Amino acid sequence: MKVYLDNAATTPLDKEVLDAMLPFLTDHFGNPSSTHSFGRKTKTAIETSRRIISSTLNCRPQEICFTSGGTEADNLAIRGSVNDLGCNRIITSKLEHNAVINTAEEFESAGKVELNYVNLTPKGHVDLQHLDELLAMGGKCLVSLMHGNNEIANLLPLKEVGELCKKYDAIFHSDTVQTMGHYEFDLQDLHIHFITGAAHKFHGPKGIGFLYINRQVQVKALITGGGQERKQRGGTENLYGIVGIGKAMQLAYDHLEEHQSHIGGLKQYMIQQLNEHLPGCDINGDSGSKNSLYTVLNITLPENPNSAMMLFLLDLEGVACSGGSACSSGAAKGSHVLTAIDAIHPNRTSLRFSFGKFTTKEEIDFAVAKLQNLCEVKEVKPERATQAY
Numbered sequence: 001m002k003v004y005l006d007n008a009a010t011t012p013l014d015k016e017v018l019d020a021m022l023p024f025l026t027d028h029f030g031n032p033s034s035t036h037s038f039g040r041k042t043k044t045a046i047e048t049s050r051r052i053i054s055s056t057l058n059c060r061p062q063e064i065c066f067t068s069g070g071t072e073a074d075n076l077a078i079r080g081s082v083n084d085l086g087c088n089r090i091i092t093s094k095l096e097h098n099a100v101i102n103t104a105e106e107f108e109s110a111g112k113v114e115l116n117y118v119n120l121t122p123k124g125h126v127d128l129q130h131l132d133e134l135l136a137m138g139g140k141c142l143v144s145l146m147h148g149n150n151e152i153a154n155l156l157p158l159k160e161v162g163e164l165c166k167k168y169d170a171i172f173h174s175d176t177v178q179t180m181g182h183y184e185f186d187l188q189d190l191h192i193h194f195i196t197g198a199a200h201k202f203h204g205p206k207g208i209g210f211l212y213i214n215r216q217v218q219v220k221a222l223i224t225g226g227g228q229e230r231k232q233r234g235g236t237e238n239l240y241g242i243v244g245i246g247k248a249m250q251l252a253y254d255h256l257e258e259h260q261s262h263i264g265g266l267k268q269y270m271i272q273q274l275n276e277h278l279p280g281c282d283i284n285g286d287s288g289s290k291n292s293l294y295t296v297l298n299i300t301l302p303e304n305p306n307s308a309m310m311l312f313l314l315d316l317e318g319v320a321c322s323g324g325s326a327c328s329s330g331a332a333k334g335s336h337v338l339t340a341i342d343a344i345h346p347n348r349t350s351l352r353f354s355f356g357k358f359t360t361k362e363e364i365d366f367a368v369a370k371l372q373n374l375c376e377v378k379e380v381k382p383e384r385a386t387q388a389y
């Protein structure tokens with residue numbers, strides 16, 4: 001048996017999404033910029049996909065700019081805020097994805113912005129009082145705070161943060177890569193300038209995503225060339241990817257409640273099973289509360305003889321997850337997110353399990369049994385492990 005519990009890294013492509021894409025890899029191949037019927041056919045497909053996304057998020061089609069994924073969308077928002085919207089301060093957190101942190105740090109190193117990290121509460125939530133204080137310090141601020149954390153699952157109150165940004169006339173970008181396709185968004189009800197999506201996190205193809213750009217702001221293209229994407233991204237469009245993301249969005253939101261209850265139920269079931277079968281296992285972040293992404297569960301295992309090799313051994317046993325805070329020497333190393341919330345323990349391993357609509361209860365049972373076994377048995381020294389290192 002092989003169990004895939006790494007849906008926050010990527011999700012399997014839905015067969016219905018593939019079926020929607022296939023004709024655009026074969027029959028409908030026209031360049032969307034061509035004015036003949038071949039081009040008009042594919043241009044229409046792109047605009048249909050854009051409309052599916054905009055109507056789902058309650059914004060205008062022209063506010064959706066297709067990108068190569070979440071990383072590019074984050075870059076477009078942050079670089080545009082500094083280069084085109086005059087932001088000279090960036091307020092972010094130590095929990096952000098590297099697409100945000102590295103981009104913000106690059107601007108800081110170049111002396112273009114002052115960079116501030118907002119304080120975190122003991123459970124790893126953004127301290128809104130401190131955010132208010134940072135905003136009150138002045139300057140033209142970009143606030144970049146993710147909606148759902150990809151490692152520890154904490155959720156940001158988008159509405160409240162948006163209101164704070166409005167109070168100080170700040171630009172607000174939220175990396176919504178982990179929540180897009182999993183939560184409802186009403187962009188008319190939020191004060192926000194940029195949000196992001198990546199199809200492969202909700203059963204769409206890899207290499208396609210989008211940035212919502214509020215029509216009140218205008219940023220210049222990162223990739224210059226032709227006038228595609230209303231001059232916001234040059235280059236012939238990733239046609240089949242765009243068709244795929246539209247279909248994946250449609251499916252995700254048509255079945256949202258069903259998925260929320262199925263996946264959220266599995267997460268709670270795994271917590272319960274871990275409590276029962278693996279005493280001494282800690283949960284990182286705020287997974288017991290409602291302010292937690294229902295697809296992700298991050299744990300730190302009790303100290304055990306297989307800590308250093310745990311991820312590798314689980315893989316050998318057929319369980320795919322991600323994580324790892326203890327390196328082979330036993331020294332604390334790894335996740336910047338766990339470091340930021342002080343959840344790195346020497347000689348203990350942290351793992352992220354993330355669930356999707358295809359995950360089953362039997363798979364959770366299988367993974368918990370393997371975890372229990374590896375934590376209890378003597379040190380396992382698989383021959384292949386020595387070869388691998």
Ligand SMILES: Cc1ncc(COP(=O)(O)O)c(C=O)c1O
Nearest residue numbers: 069070071097150175177178198
């Ligand atoms: C929160 C978050 N932001 C951004 C990204 C990057 O998205 P992509 O892989 O589509 O570039 C990821 C993917 O791991 C993510 O989890």
